Amino acid sequence: MRKTEGREHLVVFEIFSIIVLVGSFSLRIGESKNVQVLKKDSKIDYSALNCRKHSALLTDFGGVGDGKTLNTKAFQSAIANLSQYASEGGAELIVPPGKWLTGSFNLTSHFTLFLHKGAVILASQVLMKFATYSNVVVQGVTILAPVEVPNTDGINPDSCTNVRIEDVYIVSGDDCIAVKSGWDQYGIKVGMPTQHLIIRRLTCISPDSATIALGSEMSGGLQDVRIEDITAINTESAVRIKTAPGRGGYIKDIFVRRMTLKNMKYVFWVSGAYKTHPDDGYDPNALAEIKNINYETL
Numbered sequence: 001m002r003k004t005e006g007r008e009h010l011v012v013f014e015i016f017s018i019i020v021l022v023g024s025f026s027l028r029i030g031e032s033k034n035v036q037v038l039k040k041d042s043k044i045d046y047s048a049l050n051c052r053k054h055s056a057l058l059t060d061f062g063g064v065g066d067g068k069t070l071n072t073k074a075f076q077s078a079i080a081n082l083s084q085y086a087s088e089g090g091a092e093l094i095v096p097p098g099k100w101l102t103g104s105f106n107l108t109s110h111f112t113l114f115l116h117k118g119a120v121i122l123a124s125q126v127l128m129k130f131a132t133y134s135n136v137v138v139q140g141v142t143i144l145a146p147v148e149v150p151n152t153d154g155i156n157p158d159s160c161t162n163v164r165i166e167d168v169y170i171v172s173g174d175d176c177i178a179v180k181s182g183w184d185q186y187g188i189k190v191g192m193p194t195q196h197l198i199i200r201r202l203t204c205i206s207p208d209s210a211t212i213a214l215g216s217e218m219s220g221g222l223q224d225v226r227i228e229d230i231t232a233i234n235t236e237s238a239v240r241i242k243t244a245p246g247r248g249g250y251i252k253d254i255f256v257r258r259m260t261l262k263n264m265k266y267v268f269w270v271s272g273a274y275k276t277h278p279d280d281g282y283d284p285n286a287l288a289e290i291k292n293i294n295y296e297t298l
Helices: 072-088 184-190
Strands: 002-004 007-009 054-057 066-070 091-095 098-102 111-115 119-123 134-139 142-144 161-171 177-179 194-205 210-214 222-233 237-242 250-262 266-271 289-296
Touching: 054 072, 072 091, 072 098, 072 111, 177 194, 194 210, 210 222, 210 250, 222 237, 237 250
Parallel strands: 054 091, 066 098, 091 111, 098 119, 134 161, 142 161, 161 194, 177 210, 194 222, 210 237, 222 250, 237 266, 250 289
Antiparallel strands: 002 007
């Protein structure tokens, strides 16, 4: 972030990035003493943001910052509309003060997401509001994140069927790939597993985390995951299974072969009491079933 006239603004996004909102979080950007609530026809003139010729308010697309109205379509529509200006120097979307409840949305290249002071983005707590996917190919992607920054997972396939991730290079401060399917009682209730997943020709550098993590949010189940032709360098662990009492679900039919590991701490790591829960409503007797884990040619 850069400070300008007593304010801070969000880093300009010049590469394609994906925001997946899981759980509840907030972004609080900007440090101005004199802030007014922005109306639909308001105009913001910050010299540091003049690199974008086009801008719009989230409220222009029907956004309501009351903390209750779901704004997923407003974010998606705004970003889709502003993406047309990428070849003209890009555009910015201004999020006024308020609490903006939303599901997941994708950012785009040559785009600035500006959050005014008092603007808080809230993730929807209704799991069914999030899109689920099948028949997806992720290919030829490079993801770079500072290795000293936690919670920078590279790719998180969550409650997906028939997904292939291949020819990917990831540097991360967290798991390069973390396979998930819901968290505790919520994931058990939805019951939507990740299955028929292929991960191949991945190169991972992650000094403090896993090349590929299975869990820990795996309460809907993980099955038929095939991992092959993987290179891990200066990475804490190769394949790590993460679960805890209360997760329930299962991890089974995992096939790992042809991994090249350099400077590893753990080759195979199972954590049965991994960290926290979303709330106190979980069942401590809900234990994960783990079986048929296969390794070949390491």
